[in-house]
Amino acid sequence: MMEKATKRDCNTNPTRYFCSMKKLDLHVQNETSRLRAVVLGTARSNGPVPDLKDAYDPKSREHIIAGTYPKNEDMVVEMEALAAVFEKYQVEVFRPKQIEDCNQIFTRDIGFVIDDIFVKANILPDREEELEAIKYMLDQVDPEKVIRPPEEVHIEGGDVMLYNDYIFVGTYRGEDYADYIIARTNVEGVEWVKKTFPHKKVVSFNLRKDNLDPYNNALHLDCCFQPVGVDKCIIYKGGFLQEEEYQFLVDLFGKENCFEITQQEMYEMNSNIFSIAPDVVVSERNFTRLNTWLRSHGITVEEVPYAEIAKQEGLLRCSTLPLIRD
Template sequence: MNEMTSPIHVTSEIGKLKTVMLHRPGREIENLTPDSMERLLFDDIPYLPIAQEEHDFFAQTLRDQDIEVLYFEKLAAEAIADDDVCKEFLQRMVAESGYVAGATHDALVEYLSSMDRQTMIDKIIEGVRSNEIDIARPDLQLVAENQDWPFLMDPMPNAYFTRDPQAAIGEGISINRMTFPARQRESLITEYIINHHPRFAGQVPVWRSRNHETHIEGGDELVLSDHVLAIGISERTTADAIEDIGRHLFKNSDYDTIVAISIPHNHAMMHLDTVFTMINHDQFTVHPAILDENGHVDNWIVRLGDNGKTTFEHHTDIKEVLKTVLNKSEIDLIPTGNGDPIVAPREQWNDGSNTLTIAPGEVVTYNRNYVSNELLREHGILVHEVRSSELSRGRGGPRCMSCPLVREDI
């Protein structure tokens, strides 16, 4: 298959984007409170009406470039159209929300089953509050454990960052084991989309499923070419998971090389794509804080050895490594905020490095990162700016908010 016939086809970060999956933020954002932000991985509360306006502007910016926009929540509702599939999905979702059996489990299943498919999906993402359901004989242990918590099923406010629960690689996908409980149910929805939606069912190899102890997230997975990946060793992705997905890709696809890049394990740099993105054949954005005074960062070239075992080759000069694996004579690393000690961390905090490339040398960025954006233009990049006052409060930019499904080859 090729990019014209396969439902998933991503062989680079920069090939012209043809199809992308987004999630329009919904009432799950309004279910954030100061007390729940840490548990739900937020450090601020976006104002939903403006966040939705900004997201619609983002989606329209993509459509204006002839990019097909699919919505995660609509694909999910269509994937569970069959009654038996819906019943299985609901049982698994309620179980992963903490209720394998018992009165609360039964009440949640009955409550959600009463809804049409789209309303059910929206409600699951939004979260179910304790006062929405009358449980005749509540599970006493659960009541004791959660008496100060207003939700029976937690909201999923991170769902508008569709990059992370999965990652399209070649004509397949990784369905990811997410790191924190607040996000783990998101990829269960992905699993049902891939397995049961008529657009994808039976056509998409899964390079790594979500049924693992080790974790990996899509913000750390960058498709550099038709045979090379870069994956961040980060707060959200473990080295063991990188080795695992590498073994499957090396044996079952055209991918033969992974560049594993170590980044600081903290909330400000949670994924590789918050500090490093590919924007052209030989150009990358980089947050200077991940590099030492020599411009180096620990990285490993991971390949499959002749003996069938994974090999690791340690390097520090990321420019030289990129030149080698991409067969380029030079690499242009463009620093966030022009490397200024005040501007760079400020703009990186608001995702100045989190660029979504929609064609070689053409990107979508947040308008608030004006120093980084002007520098991109000086380096010959075409920049489409999108609004960002509320969406950016979730600590994710245009790449975080998008899951490319089809790109043209380069």
């Protein structure tokens, strides 16, 4: 039987997790509305440094080779800094049930909410147990509101971004899709989203993929783009294979509202911050240029250390799965 924990326990002690059996009424329609409930990953038992052949992305591979792969204890400190920010803003936090020697940091990969529907992602097969680790939370959701795409549909939460009437979906349309372990959402995934949410405007983006070079790889859409505030976005042109698709976003938001990041800033994951509200974001403390820009537009920036987690080609958005936004 799961042990009950207070909200404070959930935020400060990742070995315990929230267990109130009240009904969860999911609601997410964009990336920036006031956050009320979220699943935050855990780094408590990440396991040993992976073998090079088991690296899921080129940045992890780079750090395995260099001997600089992040240590569990350092990543725990970073995640708890984020948890403390959620506590400050009275966000209800769920943590995955701990699985020994399993990377459970990136909860965005395993699912996402559109409107009031929780979509279980079709993830890499050996990550399936990560979904089981949040079953206690999903048990609090109306079963009719929890769905899973058919097996041929590949889709992960990092590639799905909500902007009110729009759903933006990152994908890779190349015939060599199967050759890229970092291609996580296929064209079937895009079509499935269109059919499942016909009331939304679904726009897909063909992303640049590279198994070996993290400077030329957009693992997910949130590695090269993300809305912020009410009408602004962070964007990296080089992450898009079709310039017209990049231009669509620039035209939609307005060039004056787009913060263009450099290749180095993309590598450091500047587009992967996380919004608690239209006027509050959590960002990595070393993102000096971005954080200055955000503050210049009236946005409060809660800075946290997250550079170690970034070595696995994921950052703040990747390690969070919003359940309820106003």
